Amino acid sequence: MSYLETARRVYRDAAAHVEKTLCCVPSAPFRLPGLAIPRAMEEMNYGCGTTVHLQDLSPLGDVLYLGVGSGLEALQFAYVTRRPGSVIAVDAVPEMIAVARRNLLEAVRENAWFRAEFVELLEGDALALPLPDARVDVVAQNCLFNIFTSDDLDHALAEAARVLKPGGRLVLSDPICERPIPDRLRADERLRAQCLSGARPLDEYLDRVVRAGFGTIEIRARRPYRVLDRRRYGVETDLVLESVEAVAVKTPAPADGACVFAGETAIFVGAEEAFDDGRGHVVPRDVPLPVCRKTARAFRDLGRADLIVTPPTWHHSGGGCC
Ligand SMILES: C[S@@+](CC[C@H](N)C(=O)[O-])C[C@H]1O[C@@H](n2cnc3c(N)ncnc32)[C@H](O)[C@@H]1O
Numbered sequence: 001m002s003y004l005e006t007a008r009r010v011y012r013d014a015a016a017h018v019e020k021t022l023c024c025v026p027s028a029p030f031r032l033p034g035l036a037i038p039r040a041m042e043e044m045n046y047g048c049g050t051t052v053h054l055q056d057l058s059p060l061g062d063v064l065y066l067g068v069g070s071g072l073e074a075l076q077f078a079y080v081t082r083r084p085g086s087v088i089a090v091d092a093v094p095e096m097i098a099v100a101r102r103n104l105l106e107a108v109r110e111n112a113w114f115r116a117e118f119v120e121l122l123e124g125d126a127l128a129l130p131l132p133d134a135r136v137d138v139v140a141q142n143c144l145f146n147i148f149t150s151d152d153l154d155h156a157l158a159e160a161a162r163v164l165k166p167g168g169r170l171v172l173s174d175p176i177c178e179r180p181i182p183d184r185l186r187a188d189e190r191l192r193a194q195c196l197s198g199a200r201p202l203d204e205y206l207d208r209v210v211r212a213g214f215g216t217i218e219i220r221a222r223r224p225y226r227v228l229d230r231r232r233y234g235v236e237t238d239l240v241l242e243s244v245e246a247v248a249v250k251t252p253a254p255a256d257g258a259c260v261f262a263g264e265t266a267i268f269v270g271a272e273e274a275f276d277d278g279r280g281h282v283v284p285r286d287v288p289l290p291v292c293r294k295t296a297r298a299f300r301d302l303g304r305a306d307l308i309v310t311p312p313t314w315h316h317s318g319g320g321c322c
Pocket residue numbers: 004007008011012023044045046047048066067068069070072073090091092093096124125126127141142143144195
């Protein structure tokens with residue numbers, strides 16, 4: 001049996017009854033005016049963060065949601081799109097699709113604005129998407145890609161890039177690890193399916209996203225997720241997992257590399273009104289300018305006392321130097 005089949009079995013079980021500790025992170029319940037989330041949908045939230053970032057939602061075209069789970073985020077996207085077929089939600093596990101369908105029908109009863117046709121549920125695999133090229137404006141996945149081995153992750157990212165329109169956005173939420181997870185745990189199909197041992201260090205994760213054709217990435221959040229501790233997992237020292245939320249834009253990367261925004265800013269405090277690096281970056285005096293990691297590094301390397309670069313906050317919500 002392949003690890004992908006193990007993952008299907010794990011989610012068949014997780015569709016049958018709520019698994020309270022599967023994937024979740026501490027976060028406040030997502031509330032929007034007029035949006036009622038059915039209880040069963042909220043209880044079966046198997047995401048490790050969110051892919052629904054309000055600042056990105058207008059204008060919002062068609063959304064492809066990978067790994068529908070209970071249907072929670074598909075409903076949240078539909079809250080914004082409100083058109084028949086505007087959210088396409090794919091899942092490889094028929095039992096999970098049945099749960100999402102049931103929850104979405106309950107959402108129709110609880111939300112006057114919502115119609116079941118807004119979300120199209122499709123059985124399918126993130127590794128072979130049942131959609132034509134350049135079909136959607138947004139692809140979102142929450143806590144699915146980390147399950148994949150490296151080759152399959154590259155494949156899933158290539159599929160996401162294929163079905164996105166140029167300039168489209170891939171919204172990601174996945175566990176990451178502070179140092180590589182031992183091979184013994186990575187090979188454990190059940191732990192991997194439970195989003196506990198497939199995570200990668202952030203830089204490797206982002207490199208793979210960039211290589212799939214995403215030239216700009218914005219890190220929206222990093223949160224504590226789990227610890228693979230010595231007692232239960234037999235690691236030498238406790239291994240901390242976080243979850244990362246990121247938005248990747250399908251644009252060509254500049255010749256000197258992709259722009260990854262991680263919440264760093266440049267603040268100019270010199271005598272002039274602005275600092276101009278002659279490479280397209282102008283930092284006005286006293287006003288923090290969000291800079292990508294590449295520009296932050298280049299500015300630090302200048303060693304100027306009047307150009308301060310703040311450390312990454314890992315919370316960037318748009319705008320900036322590039
Ligand atoms: C960790 S759950 C996340 C569910 C949902 N995204 C959420 O945030 O609650 C992973 C989901 O991916 C689905 N899945 C597993 N393997 C898949 C694959 N190869 N292609 C598409 N979906 C898959 C599972 O059935 C499950 O619904």
